[in-house]
Amino acid sequence: MATEQTKNSRDSYHHGDLRDALLQATRELIEAKGRDNFSVTDACRLAGVSTAAPYKHFKSKEEMVNAVIADAMGRHYASLQLDLAGHEKGSKARIVAMGLNYVDFALREPEMFKLRFDPNAPEESPVLKENGTLVYNLVKEEVRAALKEPEVNAKVEDRSYMLWCFVHGMSYISLIPDVADKRPETPVAVLLDDIADRILAD
Amino acid sequence: MATEQTKNSRDSYHHGDLRDALLQATRELIEAKGRDNFSVTDACRLAGVSTAAPYKHFKSKEEMVNAVIADAMGRHYASLQLDLAGHEKGSKARIVAMGLNYVDFALREPEMFKLRFDPNAPEESPVLKENGTLVYNLVKEEVRAALKEPEVNAKVEDRSYMLWCFVHGMSYISLIPDVADKRPETPVAVLLDDIADRILAD
DNA sequence: TGTACATCAGTGAACGCGCGTTCACTGATGTAC
């Protein structure tokens, strides 16, 4: 792992790519210990630098965490594009794929997922808002195509929102500890396919 | 407000009902400033006692917060019972009422809602798990009745889970800052009624 | 009814801790000549 390398041995006084190393350390620590237990000090320890070093790259702890969230959103968006590629535009499969991608991301990076939708700030950062709008417009466009509507009208808005609510809730529920006994045996993909039918119907 | 009274003036050396006052202070502070910014010190300030006082009633900060969550779950459950009372057993209206109650609680006590489903511990506390099972069994029973199934079978399990996912997601989405522009104009109650039809259909 | 006493809720001072951030510094690196 790259982190291991950067952590213990450094060939020179300068780090080379400390900004990236700090982002990675921050992400790893938040995923491992939770947002509440993350500290800049820890990130420095993991990256193998002094506690003052981060301030050459970030203005504050908050900015560091925000950068990590933004980074995660970038990865999420890329993986979404990848997952969509295999399916025909306007097909239900494409919509199901979007849903699966969403749930998968939440399971893969739970803390990033939760931070993304529950930042500390009372309002979303511009980059988050932009990313959110981008993705949600994609959803609406898919729903419009699947419904064969000429434009994003009230019907499309409603159905898109229903889909989002469902998928968002399924993701969060999957992250609740000890919830296994409430989840049905039906696989997630099947449930998603089922609900897509229901929401796109009529 | 009771807090105002207990905060500034106390007639005697003893408080009288410090445990309750601390629970209320804790809840108010968490709702006002978020879980991350809550401190025992603050709660003591608000309750008007020394910082050592809470330890006569709680073993630790964690226990205090857990007590507040359990308390909130009690209130939530009571309000659910109240909302269900007006509707005929087995009716769709009853299911819609459950959904509305869920979303309303999330809006009314966002931090309690989030804490309930995302506690710091890696596993749910027994009291939370018990409460969760209690409520979810209620949901399944309602869905069973609405579907006219003789028992809680796989079909009932699936539909109940779908409903939960939807309602849970809708709640969380309602708490995202700046999300208003993505919500359709259709009122929540109408959307809930619509999705209930879809999920109960067939 | 009055008194001695046990109880224990709340005090206030102190603790050790880890934190985020600042500061004057150092030394590796790239560039101009």
Add this chain to the structure above:
DNA sequence: TGTACATCAGTGAACGCGCGTTCACTGATGTAC
């Protein structure tokens, strides 16, 4: 190619702070006689 110099990424020590928790204590209250 060699040297002087500007740049600036990273150092390490220190700061002030608020925190959770402990401790010996105090004084209000209820009860036994």
